[in-house]
Amino acid sequence: MTANNTEKLVVCQDKEPVYSIWLTDSFRALPDALDGLFLTDRKVCIVTDSNVAGLYLDEIKAVYAKLAAKAVSFVFPAGEENKTLDTVKKLYEFLIRESFDRNDLLIALGGGVVGDLTGYTAATYLRGIRFIQMPTTLLSQVDSSIGGKTGVDFDSYKNMVGAFYMPKLVYINVSVLKSLPAGQFSSGMGEVIKHGCIRSENYYRWLSDHREDIGRREAAALMEVVRGSCLIKRAVVEEDPTEKGVRAILNFGHTLGHAIEKEMNFTMSHGACVGAGCTAAAWISMKRGLISAEELSHLEELLRFFDLPTRVSGFSPERILEAARHDKKMDSGVIRFILLKRIGEAYIDKTVTAREMEGALSYLSGNV
Numbered sequence: 285m286t287a288n289n290t291e292k293l294v295v296c297q298d299k300e301p302v303y304s305i306w307l308t309d310s311f312r313a314l315p316d317a318l319d320g321l322f323l324t325d326r327k328v329c330i331v332t333d334s335n336v337a338g339l340y341l342d343e344i345k346a347v348y349a350k351l352a353a354k355a356v357s358f359v360f361p362a363g364e365e366n367k368t369l370d371t372v373k374k375l376y377e378f379l380i381r382e383s384f385d386r387n388d389l390l391i392a393l394g395g396g397v398v399g400d401l402t403g404y405t406a407a408t409y410l411r412g413i414r415f416i417q418m419p420t421t422l423l424s425q426v427d428s429s430i431g432g433k434t435g436v437d438f439d440s441y442k443n444m445v446g447a448f449y450m451p452k453l454v455y456i457n458v459s460v461l462k463s464l465p466a467g468q469f470s471s472g473m474g475e476v477i478k479h480g481c482i483r484s485e486n487y488y489r490w491l492s493d494h495r496e497d498i499g500r501r502e503a504a505a506l507m508e509v510v511r512g513s514c515l516i517k518r519a520v521v522e523e524d525p526t527e528k529g530v531r532a533i534l535n536f537g538h539t540l541g542h543a544i545e546k547e548m549n550f551t552m553s554h555g556a557c558v559g560a561g562c563t564a565a566a567w568i569s570m571k572r573g574l575i576s577a578e579e580l581s582h583l584e585e586l587l588r589f590f591d592l593p594t595r596v597s598g599f600s601p602e603r604i605l606e607a608a609r610h611d612k613k614m615d616s617g618v619i620r621f622i623l624l625k626r627i628g629e630a631y632i633d634k635t636v637t638a639r640e641m642e643g644a645l646s647y648l649s650g651n652v
């Protein structure tokens with residue numbers, strides 16, 4: 285962290301730098317971060333949702349208007365239900381009307397929905413134009429803006445259509461988290477706790493020890509949370525950018541979590557579903573003797589502290605299992621499930637049975 289409270293984390297692929305994550309507490313460093321992206325003769329389109337537009341769009345548009353030839357904006361209604369090809373189509377139409385060419389850029393200003401959808405549009409419009417991630421939710425700052433997974437939902441199946449496509453820059457201003465509603469803060473904590481579980485017992489313990497400060501959103505604690513998770517996410521995606529192997533551990537809690545999200549018609553946040561999915565996956569790990577019953581209850585208690593659900597009711601186990609069969613980690617008909625060897629180390633397991641998943645769902649619904 286430098287004197288002006290800005291840290292730059294470089295993300296590499298095959299040891300070559302691909303893009304940087306600027307981690308800071310204001311928008312002051314944005315012009316410096318954009319230096320080198322040659323905006324002067326280019327148009328930029330800031331893509332955002334209806335909530336974020338009212339909060340930060342004017343300020344950000346003013347910065348880009350000074351640096352680029354033209355700054356326009358595309359605003360779509362907030363919500364996971366709009367992370368669809370229909371919204372992408374509207375954005376393509378807008379870009380064509382505004383004569384965007386291959387040298388122009390998209391700016392994703394918002395949470396994971398905005399980031400995933402903008403990234404996918406950037407990956408496919410004119411076979412690929414540059415894009416920048418400006419994440420504004422905890423979840424998008426710690427997870428979705430990093431690593432180049434872009435996409436949209438299809439037929440309510442999560443992220444069914446997408447591409448691996450890297451941003452040119454990730455600019456994180458943690459001060460915007462002040463305006464985040466409580467439920468969305470909790471959602472981000474679902475992915476944060478996931479990071480501790482899969483890669484770092486120290487980070488997990490630190491989260492547990494500093495839960496009160498984090499819950500109060502104290503500036504120093506928040507910066508440490510975002511930084512800690514960014515370091516873990518960066519390490520994993522650098523090892524395996526396109527999920528050929530180890531990257532799948534970032535999907536801990538997602539095999540059942542995504543299925544619950546679909547089953548609940550997107551009425552539960554992504555992070556809440558991941559929290560429930562982590563509980564289920566940790567329960568299977570416990571049943572196999574990998575983690576102890578005490579570790580499972582500690583995890584559940586930590587999730588609950590951040591208002592994340594460890595019990596869910598009103599779902600059909602059959603439909604959840606059916607949705608899980610469409611998981612992106614399926615390999616020739618076998619589900620690659622993510623389990624915990626211990627708190628701080630996850631692994632890919634191809635032997636998890638339907639019976640074990642049913643048991644975990646039963647546990648989630650409070651029947652075990």
Ligand SMILES: NC(=O)c1ccc[n+]([C@@H]2O[C@H](COP(=O)([O-])OP(=O)(O)OC[C@H]3O[C@@H](n4cnc5c(N)ncnc54)[C@H](O)[C@@H]3O)[C@@H](O)[C@H]2O)c1
Nearest residue numbers: 335362395396397398420421423427428433460463464554
């Ligand atoms: N690509 C990846 O690697 C990756 C990783 C994790 C999650 N995801 C995806 O991310 C999505 C979830 O992202 P999310 O949790 O950010 O949801 P989101 O983008 O829907 O944002 C949540 C809500 O917060 C509002 N909001 C955003 N920033 C705000 C701010 N600073 N102040 C006030 N309100 C604000 C939004 O308008 C929205 O209503 C899911 O679609 C999930 O599948 C992708």
Ligand SMILES: O=C(O)C(=O)C[C@@H](O)[C@H](O)[C@H](O)COP(=O)(O)O
Nearest residue numbers: 427431433442443531534535538612
């Ligand atoms: O970056 C990854 O890899 C992840 O799995 C991060 C997840 O938190 C995220 O929700 C991701 O979008 C899920 O990917 P999917 O391939 O299962 O759709």
Ligand SMILES: [Zn+2]
Nearest residue numbers: 475538554558
């Ligand atoms: Zn996720």
